[in-house]
Amino acid sequence: AQKVTQAQTEISVVEKEDVTLDCVYETRDTTYYLFWYKQPPSGELVFLIRRNSFDEQNEISGRYSWNFQKSTSSFNFTITASQVVDSAVYFCALDTRDDKIIFGKGTRLHILP
Amino acid sequence: NAGVTQTPKFRVLKTGQSMTLLCAQDMNHEYMYWYRQDPGMGLRLIHYSVGEGTTAKGEVPDGYNVSRLKKQNFLLGLESAAPSQTSVYFCASSYSIAEDSTGELFFGEGSRLTVL
Numbered sequence: 001a002q003k004v005t006q007a008q009t010e011i012s013v014v015e016k017e018d019v020t021l022d023c024v025y026e027t028r029d030t031t032y033y034l035f036w037y038k039q040p041p042s043g044e045l046v047f048l049i050r051r052n053s054f055d056e057q058n059e060i061s062g063r064y065s066w067n068f069q070k071s072t073s074s075f076n077f078t079i080t081a082s083q084v085v086d087s088a089v090y091f092c093a094l095d096t097r098d099d100k101i102i103f104g105k106g107t108r109l110h111i112l113p
Numbered sequence: 114n115a116g117v118t119q120t121p122k123f124r125v126l127k128t129g130q131s132m133t134l135l136c137a138q139d140m141n142h143e144y145m146y147w148y149r150q151d152p153g154m155g156l157r158l159i160h161y162s163v164g165e166g167t168t169a170k171g172e173v174p175d176g177y178n179v180s181r182l183k184k185q186n187f188l189l190g191l192e193s194a195a196p197s198q199t200s201v202y203f204c205a206s207s208y209s210i211a212e213d214s215t216g217e218l219f220f221g222e223g224s225r226l227t228v229l
Contacts (some may be wrong), residue, residue: 009153028161035217045203045220052214091155099163100171101146101207105155 003028003092006104013082014112019105020079023092029053031096034075039106040088048090051075065088079109092108118223121203122227125210126194126228132151134189134224136204143189144207144215146171147179149200162187195226203226 003026013019025034036048049059051068059066063080079086092104117138124209126132126224136145143164148156148171158171160179168179169189176198202225204220 001116006155031128031214033214037218043201045200045205045224047217047219050217093218099144099169099215100158100161101215101218102158103148103152103156 001095002029002091002094002102003050004102006090006092006107008089008107009105009109010110011085012110015084018080018107019082021079021090021092021109023075023077023104024087025073025075025094026094027094027096029096031097035092035093035095035101036066036075036077037093037103037107038088039091045091056092074104082111084111084113115159117204117206117219117221119202121224122222123225124227125174126226128190128195128228130194131190131192132194133203133228134204135192136187136189136206136221137185138206138219139185140206140208140219141184141195142206142208142219143184144209145181145186146205146207146218147171147177147187147189148203149198151200159202161191175222191226194226196228199226199228 005024032053038046065078067076089106091106095101145160146161162181165184204221207215
């Protein structure tokens with residue numbers, strides 16, 4: 001069965017600190033896709049990244065970076081030099097061959113000024 | 114470009130009433146999904162569709178029915194609403210990149226449903 005675990009329910013950091021959000025997934029498929037989405041206080045869901053299971057290269061986009069490690073079934077998300085606007089709920093999601101896209105329970109991130 | 118539109122945005126029902134949530138997308142996407150979001154539970158997949166005329170069960174399908182008669186529309190029905198169905202419902206659509214591969218999800222703004 002497919003499963004996504006985001007063990008950190010809530011995290012608070014002071015602005016400008018770095019923060020890492022953890023995502024651990026379970027699947028028996030060899031081909032799968034991983035995603036991160038952001039849900040700011042306004043409620044909309046914003047796509048951040050999509051990564052396929054064959055691409056283990058880390059990705060960096062501005063202050064955001066993602067570390068994909070198949071050996072530990074993890075796809076962690078790091079925000080460098082956090083800002084108050086980064087305060088949101090962040091979801092990790094898994095898409096496997098059965099076309100179900102399953103989400104973790106999310107991590108609520110508070111960036112304190 | 115409207116993207117994904119959900120109607121209604123808010124609804125209050127009494128236990129036992131029925132209703133339909135409409136999701137419409139104008140991006141010609143093959144895939145459509147219905148999720149519910151509850152505090153502490155993340156987004157849970159109710160039903161999804163991989164194309165016109167097809168539907169499949171997600172993680173929490175009980176108490177809901179869906180239909181995809183037209184490619185652009187995905188309807189979520191509650192036949193007999195229960196207080197446990199009080200939630201925020203999100204519709205999403207996605208496109209096919211290759212066989213067994215979809216792109217990112219495009220979400221609607223959500224529909225807040227309260228069942229008394």
